[in-house]
Every structure is written in structure tokens, then in C-alpha cells.
Amino acid sequence: MTKMLRWRWTSISAGALLAALTNIASTEAADCPRKDALGTSRVLSVDAKATPRVGLKSFPQTLPLADHEVVLTFDDGPNPPTTSKVLAALAQECVRATFFLIGQHASEHPDMVKRIAREGHTIGHHTWSHPFMARIPSDKAIAEIERGIAADEMALHGVATTTPSTPFFRFPYFESTPAQLDLLQSRGIAVFGADLWASDWNEMTPEQELKLVTERLAAAGKGIILFHDPKARTAAIMPAFLRYLRDNGFRVVHVVPAGASQKNADAR
Ligand SMILES: [Zn+2]
Secondary structure (H helix, E strand, O other): OHHHHOOEEOOOOHHHHHHHHOOOOOHHHHHOOOOOOOOEEEEEEEOOOOOOEEOOOOOOOOOOOOOOEEEEEEEOOOOHHHHHHHHHHHHHHOOOOEEEEOHHHHHHOHHHHHHHHHOOOEEEEOOOOOOOHHHOOHHHHHHHHHHHHHHHHHHHHOOOOOOOOOOEEOOHHHOOOHHHHHHHHHOOOEEEOOOEEOOOOOOOOHHHHHHHHHHHHHHHOOEEEEEEOOOHHHHHHHHHHHHHHHHOOOEEEEEEEOOOHHHHHHHO
């Protein structure tokens, strides 16, 4: 409980919270041109310093989500042909997600990085070239983290800083060392694992992926869900998956870094 209290909810007004919890249309859903859209239920501010790592697949703790609340995350992009389809599906339902970018891909497709941010999604970091981080020398691993952040920031803001504007990081293959986790914690960067995933790296049809991920979600009841936007099968199922969420009473929670939501709102 102590841990939960240390999370700051951006929707601090009791009315907004009640609206989110009772699935009455939230402000964002109300702003959505499509009236029967899924919408984003609430914004959850994640304080990296207070809670440095989340995701039950890797860690003992996760985000404080209520039953039927999900956080949508997409790794390994951007990849314009498929990322643009995922963005279109998210926009159609007025939901916001988090994209953990590979720095190399961000540097190749800066316009797509800017588009992801412009459409209101959160941008986290996923190294420069997606290595197995526990199997390379520590100096190379640190360089992978920093070069990845710098490439994402360069694509976003034109400045190659190693201080991320959104201090969210996910390890490739969820492989890390205690020293790397300590380093990120000391820098105030939250490490995201996942609570469930679509296994979309495995060969399967879109129909099989949709069945797999919805069955896993039905069993888990809530959680941080991992997809990969470069996967064509994931881009293909996203409209149907979001409809599934809506039709089954799931609510989408958008994660942002602590203290950043107002800043981002001002920038838009
Ligand atoms: Zn990855």
C-alpha cells in the first residue's frame, strides 16, 4: 500500500476519478470525434524515483491498475508502414499508448517519432540497437542506453541529450543486470517490464495473435500489455483488439512521467 500511495494520479479531482472508474466518458473520450470510441480512461503519472521498475513478468511490482485497466505499450519501432497503421487504429479509438523506440530506428525515421509524440503518445527508450544487455561488456551496455536515448531525443527535439525528456526505459528481451537496474534507478529512469504480452514475435496468423492476447488479458484481468508495432500481424489486429477492449469493459490508462503531464499539455 505504501508503494501505491507513492504513485501520483494525475486525475486528482474526485469527479474525474469517479468518472474514470465508472466508465463514464472521460474528458479525452468526450473530445473524441467518434462517439462510440474506446477513449483513454485516465492518465497515470509514474514517478520513476519512487517506483523504479514495474511489470510482473520481470519484477515483483507493477503499476497500480484497477480491474479491467490496461496500459498499451509498443516496442521496437518506429517502422513507418506498420507503426502508421497502429497509430491510425489508436487514433480511431482515441486511445493513447507508450512506444519504446529503438534509437537506430528513431534516427532513421524522425518524422514518425515526431508523429507519435504529436498524436499524444508517450515515448520511452529501448536502447540504440537492441542487444542482449547482460551479454555485452558493461561500458557497451551503458553506451547502448545513452546512445538510444540521445537518438530518440534528437528525433523528437533536435537535441542529442542523454537526459530523457520521458524517463521511461525498457530492456530488450527484458534482459538486464543488477548494475544496469541500479544505474537507471540512480538516474531517475523508470524501467518498464510488462504484465502480459501478445507473443507477436512468434510466427502466427493475426487471428491467432488476437485470440492469444485476448485470452491472456481475460485471464489476467488488467495489466501492462506488450506489443511490437513493427510486426504486421500486430498492426493488423489492432482495430479488432481495441474493439475487444471496448466491448468487454476494459479501460485504457495512459502513462506519463511524473510532473510532465501539464508540461506536455501546455506544449500541445
Ligand atoms: Zn524490443
